[in-house]
Amino acid sequence: MIILILFAFLSGIITILSPCILPMLPVILTGSIGNRRRPYGIITGFIISFVVFTLSLTFLVDFLNVPTNTLRTVAYISLILFGLIMLTPKLKETFEILVSLINRGGDHKKRDGFSGGFFIGLTLGIIWTPCVGPIMASVITLAATQNVNLDSVFIILSYSIGTALPMLAVIYGGKAIITKVPFLTRNPEKLERFFGIIMIIVGISIAFNLDRQFQNRILNLFPNYGSGLTAFENSDIVQNALGNNLEDSGDFRTSKEPEKGKLGYYGLAPEPLLGLKGSVVIVDFWTYSCVNCVRTIPYLRSWYENYKGLGLEIVGVHTPEFVFERDKNNVDKAVKDLGITWPVIQDNDYSIWNSYNNRYWPAKYFIDINGVVRYFHFGEGDYETSEKVIRALLIEAGVEIDNKPTNMLEEENQSNTPEIYLGYSRSRGFKSVEKILADKSRFYSLVSNLENGMWSLSGNWLITEEYIIPQDSGDLVLNFFSKDLYIVIEPEGTSGFIEVYLNNEKVQEIRPTQSRLYKLLELDNSGSNTLRLRVDGP
Incomplete structure (x- = not known):
């Protein structure tokens, strides 16, 4: 679990770079105005809201029998109200009184402090829809099926804290810019109204799903923006930890x-x-x-x-x-x-x-x-x-x-070798001293000087209508002109393996356990090469 908590924290940190978050940045930047406690109110409200609603929202919706969009509706209405409060002195005063009552007679200006930021953070946590990798996906899966365990709570909390750190950096970055612009420091009321307008625009855009359209347009303009941010979660150490975590949940097969x-x-x-x-x-x-x-x-x-x-x-x-x-x-x-x-x-x-x-x-x-x-x-x-x-x-x-x-x-010249079928019904390019003996095993001998697309066998093989089967160990040699090479393998057991050689140099060993397509080679450029597969076992 420690591994997943650590990687969840790192994943949370890089979330701020993803295009999913762009529409929310103006809301985060509202923390740049107000007193020094406001940013901490925002991130505290965000962490609490995101953790609670990510883990329990499915249960709450089912239990209360409310439409699935209810909380999202509440969130964008709240953003619009916050924007109106920042624009309208009368509403601002009323809100300050309510906050002071919540704080039991505390500072009448708490609206600019922790409490005001906390309410914005709560709203932000509801509408925060990050681009997730396998770690968050596993937690969300458990939550959606109401099968949350203690590990899930710590993982989502770690992710939220990781997200809050760059959020805090964005807020303080905004504060630093404001302090360096004399016009902004001399006109805090105008700056607040500006952010109020921005808050209203964001709320309305969420109401009409314009935030999604904006995100899609960004991706159309910059297709690779944000890609690969969670690639580190595909490492073996994370995948093994995920498997253990799901096994502990009791209801998931983890193959x-x-x-x-x-x-x-x-x-x-x-x-x-x-x-x-x-x-x-x-x-x-x-x-x-x-x-x-x-x-x-x-x-x-x-x-x-x-x-x-x-x-x-x-x-x-x-x-x-x-x-x-x-x-x-x-x-x-x-x-x-x-x-x-x-x-x-x-x-x-x-x-x-x-x-x-x-x-x-x-x-x-x-x-x-x-x-x-x-x-x-x-x-x-x-x-x-x-x-x-x-x-x-x-x-x-x-x-x-x-x-x-x-x-x-655009790569039509990258491969000059056609798709090759090894079974005799559609086989082409096969060269051997011996002729094919259909559906019966026999020993075949390699032929040298193969041209592009030609292949040959060595050893005892059974050639059927659709595929070939080694009877013990043997070699398959292919001359090809291509950048990448694949083969479909259907193993008959678990003990067999294949050594892959490129121009007489071993590049990998495959131990197939499933019937599927396997990648044999991935080269930088196309060229004329010789592949040798040394097969041991069926």
Whole structure:
């Protein structure tokens, strides 16, 4: 747990850099005016609010039977009221009296101090929707399924404190700028009114979801802004700690990878989607406030447009990160704004999420025509690999693809080696002293001087209609011209392994445990090379 608390703290610190937070920066900067206690009121209110509502909001909404948007509505109304108070002397005076009563007759000017900042911090904690990595995602999953443990409380508290530190730095940075501008120091009332107007604008923008539109426009202008901020959470040390934490919760299977044959579109609802059998399907777990998810949508859209007519289907599974994302109207609007044309299922109770052992936003599962998960990818990036998987699964289903890869058009000369099938029904480029003996094992001998796209075998192999099987140990040699190289492996046991050699130098060893696509090589540039796979065991 100590590891997760530490990394949650670090994740909280870098949250301020994410595009999810940009619309909230003006609210934070209001802490720059007022006395020296106001910033501490804001961060204290924020920490309390964010921790309490992140861990209990789902329970409160269900228990009180109120609309999921209720607290968000309260928050933006509060921001507008705070703005009006800063603009209107009469309202300001009334609010000061109320605060002084709360403070039991304390300083009549507490409105500018800790208490006034505390109320703003409470509001900020409700509308704070950070870009989360696996750590926060696991905590939110437990909270959404009302399965919170003590570890979750400490993790979310650590994250909140980490977030509060750069928030405090922003506030004091604003104070430093104000003190260096004589006009601002001489006109504090005008400055307060200015921030009041800003507060009202932010409140109204949240009311009409303009903050989301602003975020999407920023991402369109700067697609890579904020990407990779939580990449450090994908380290083995964090993943192992996450697995232990979820096991302690009692209700989650924690295998990092899906189990072959037990997952697919069969867990999806409603019933009509069972008609997807026979199609290659991408199941995309996302949520509309997650900037990492939003950044992947253009790629999904391009795949859908390019391959839908060839048998590809995409199913979006919208699993809410925050309670307000459970509202169907909000999801419908986000789907329209983001240009999503494939079916989207609301997974408000996390039933589909849990059936996939998932704990990432975004996460994509690639399913073959038999309903088996063959490949998965968590987070952003690696779009080229994902598209290669789509094409491989479609070709495996008997589809002839003439379309160019949508995300590799600018790299069309990067690979001059066609996709290669090893089974005799669609095999090409095979060279050997011996001819293929279909569906029977035999010894094959390597042929030298292979040209681009040609491959050869050494040892005892069984070549079937769709794939090849080593009978003991053996070699596969391929001459290729490409930058990256992949292979689909279906292991028959757990003892086998494959040594990968590039131009006679060993680069890695693979011990396959699942039937999926494996990356063999990732080179800096395309070129003519020789691959050797030394296979030990089936």
